[in-house]
Structure formats: C-alpha cells, structure tokens
Amino acid sequence: MNQIIKVLIVDDSAYVRKMVKEMLYRSPFIEVVGTAHNGQEALELVEQLNPDVVTLDLIMPEMDGVEFLRQQMAKRPIPAIVVSIASEDGQKTLAALEAGAVDFVHKPTALATEKIFEISDDLIEKVKAAATIAPHHLLGTEVKPQVVSSPLSAQFHKSVDLVAIGISTGGPQALANLIPQLPSDFPVPIAIVLHMPVGYTDMYARRLDEQSSLTVLEAEEGQILRPGLVTIAKAGRHLKFLVHSDGTTRVHLDARPFDTLHRPSVDVMFRSAADVFGARVLGVVMTGMGCDGKEGAAWIKAKGGTIVTEAEESCVVYGMPRSLVEAGLSDRQVPLKQMAQVILNSI
Structure with a gap:
C-alpha cells in the first residue's frame, strides 16, 4: 500500500x-x-x-x-x-x-x-x-429483500445436508440481504461463522430472526440441527458438529483449537462439517478480510463437497473469497443478489 x-x-x-x-x-x-x-x-x-x-x-x-x-x-x-x-x-x-x-x-x-x-x-x-x-x-440494509422462489432444477450434481457459511467484514449487511430471501420451508440447516466480538452475536441473531422467515439463533451447546434453522456461531467459541447417540446432529461449542486467528473460525467449522456430513456439505465463503475458510474449504473439497464464493463485484472486502479462488477451491463465484437462488438450487 x-x-x-x-x-x-x-x-x-x-x-x-x-x-x-x-x-x-x-x-x-x-x-x-x-x-x-x-x-x-x-x-x-x-x-x-x-x-x-x-x-x-x-x-x-x-x-x-x-x-x-x-x-x-x-x-x-x-x-x-x-x-x-x-x-x-x-x-x-x-x-x-x-x-x-x-x-x-x-x-x-x-x-x-x-x-x-x-x-x-x-x-x-x-x-x-x-x-x-x-x-x-456502503448502502444500508434496512429494506427487506424479496423471498426467492424454490428451485426448479438442481444446478449441482448432488444434494447437500448442510449449508455452512463463512463471512467477515461486511457480513452483517450481506447476511441481512441473504437470509431473509430464503423461504420458511428451507429443507436443510444453515450454520454461519461471522467474525464478531463477544457480546454481539446473540443480539445480531435475534435481529436477523425478526427479519427472516427462517429461525435464526445464536449457537448453544447441544442444539439440534434441523431444516429451516440458521445457527450463528457464538463469539469466542468455535462451532463444531457431533452426531449424538440418538442419530441427531448437534452443535458443539469449543475453545479449541487455541491457535486460530479467529474464534470462531470458518476453517474449524468447515472441517467439522466435512467430517460429519462428508460430501453433502455446501460451503459458502462471502465478503471478509483475510483467508479464514481456505483450509476448511480444502477439507470440504477433499471429502467431495461443494464450495461457492461470493463474486468480487458484490463483496465489501474481497479477501476471504479471493483466497479460495486463487487456491482453485471455488466451484462457482456468485454475486450476492444471486446467492440465495444458487443455494436453493443446490439442495
């Protein structure tokens, strides 16, 4: 610079x-x-x-x-x-x-x-x-976006059981655009890592819940993943997934690993999602500084999953998506205005 x-x-x-x-x-x-x-x-x-x-x-x-x-x-x-x-x-x-x-x-x-x-x-x-x-x-997000239609045909060759989203700078605004577009009958759970300081994620989840047809919650230990539920990682804890003895997949909050730049980390969530859901993960990396999500995206790809990145034209900061594109990990680059429909068409 x-x-x-x-x-x-x-x-x-x-x-x-x-x-x-x-x-x-x-x-x-x-x-x-x-x-x-x-x-x-x-x-x-x-x-x-x-x-x-x-x-x-x-x-x-x-x-x-x-x-x-x-x-x-x-x-x-x-x-x-x-x-x-x-x-x-x-x-x-x-x-x-x-x-x-x-x-x-x-x-x-x-x-x-x-x-x-x-x-x-x-x-x-x-x-x-x-x-x-x-x-x-730099425009605000006070106008609620229109709900997109359900998919008529899949654009990807496999369905998914989890949509995992990693996002940072510009994330609150982008998610306030994206999540309200998804219909109330969205058929799989959504998990989100959004870089925020401790004290904000619960307030943000409640505000996004008010704007959306889906249920949006801050992650809690043992929370069961279910269709139509959007789980936002709790600031200060990594978001992981565990298969319970009753067959349900549940949220696990963990301070480890300690050596990540961010807690929660997109990399940690992506790796856990790939370990639990295998090829049936859609990883989405959106606007943000740095490269959190690149290593986790490689893990999802190694398990056969799919990665979508937000296109440069709509990113507030084209850092995290760029790191995946340059590493050859992005299956498709999508502007924010088309992201909801692409996600729907992949499930």
Whole structure:
C-alpha cells in the first residue's frame, strides 16, 4: 500500500480521540486529518477534509453516530468503522451496520492505555480494508429483500445436508440481504461463522430472526440441527458438529483449537462439517478480510463437497473469497443478489 489513508476520528471523549489517534499513527500509511466530538461536527468535517475513512463512536451529544451515518450516507457514502462498547451500545452498533457502517471494533471498557492499545492492530487492519471499499457497497440494509422462489432444477450434481457459511467484514449487511430471501420451508440447516466480538452475536441473531422467515439463533451447546434453522456461531467459541447417540446432529461449542486467528473460525467449522456430513456439505465463503475458510474449504473439497464464493463485484472486502479462488477451491463465484437462488438450487 503506497497511498496514505486519511482518517477522521469521531468520539465525544477527548481521551479516546487521543488514544485512537495514537493507535492509528502506529501505521505509516494512515494520517489522521481531523477529530470531531459529535455527529454534527463530523458531517461538517467530512465535507471540509474529505477523509477516506471515519472511525465512529455511537453515543454522543447533539447527534449520535447512527444519525450521522444516515445523513452522511444519504449525501456521500464514506467507509465508517464503529468503535464501541458492546455492553453499552450493542443495539446501536447493529443499527449503525444497517445504516451503512462497514465494520466495528470493540472498545475496552477499561480505558487504561495498555487495554485500549490491545485493539490497535485490529483497528489498523480494518481501516486499511475500509479504505479499499467502493462507495456502492456502503448502502444500508434496512429494506427487506424479496423471498426467492424454490428451485426448479438442481444446478449441482448432488444434494447437500448442510449449508455452512463463512463471512467477515461486511457480513452483517450481506447476511441481512441473504437470509431473509430464503423461504420458511428451507429443507436443510444453515450454520454461519461471522467474525464478531463477544457480546454481539446473540443480539445480531435475534435481529436477523425478526427479519427472516427462517429461525435464526445464536449457537448453544447441544442444539439440534434441523431444516429451516440458521445457527450463528457464538463469539469466542468455535462451532463444531457431533452426531449424538440418538442419530441427531448437534452443535458443539469449543475453545479449541487455541491457535486460530479467529474464534470462531470458518476453517474449524468447515472441517467439522466435512467430517460429519462428508460430501453433502455446501460451503459458502462471502465478503471478509483475510483467508479464514481456505483450509476448511480444502477439507470440504477433499471429502467431495461443494464450495461457492461470493463474486468480487458484490463483496465489501474481497479477501476471504479471493483466497479460495486463487487456491482453485471455488466451484462457482456468485454475486450476492444471486446467492440465495444458487443455494436453493443446490439442495
């Protein structure tokens, strides 16, 4: 990366503005061009300074972060990363994602220097990724998509017993588009690993459940997989599958392996799915940074399963799908607007 990324920091706390600025300056590719203490000031500074990325607090006086996003996205979409405390503004974070924020970082509740700097690397990587996002990917997801029709004929040569989805940056918005399109009689279970900090996945699952015909739940130990159930991995635990003595397949939550970049990991879920379901797995890798899912996709392919990746044209960040395509693991690349129908046609 050669181009300097211009960042505007928005937070009502002078201390947090100072800390975020110091964190971002650990990268030679980032320049903080300004700071704002509320959404109204941020609107004015975006127009004056033309930043590439905004880091955004949510609870602020005069104009909060969600209202800033709604007004800014209506004028000129700009990549925004929410820096929030899950216990205080988790619902606002989800509203911000719906309004167009591309990602978020969990701000430690203890603002000691050593604690807040723990998020530095994560914040820098997310700012770098956000700076690459095209404006047309920054629109919100508040309009419920239409349910797609049931498949008339299969496009793949085998049916599946599980749809396993891996997704990261841009994931909340993409899933809010995809899952509500699937009909209530969807005939197989769906399992999802979505990279989120602890404290968000239950709230997100409940919100997605309200928008969908399918039942959407955060994963619980021993939960039985069944048709029409969407299970979202619990933040902080890997999502695995075990065949119970009664013949049912159930969710197993595990802290191991400990050496993965993410917990939950798409790789871990994919490998477990392949071990339990063999060739009857459809693995789907969608928008996100990094390469989580590549090793797991290789495992699914080795067992005879099928892999679909989201096409670059609709990815907020074309990282995870690209890693599979370049490794020769993707059977088909599909834009988001066609993903629901392709999934239906594969079962």
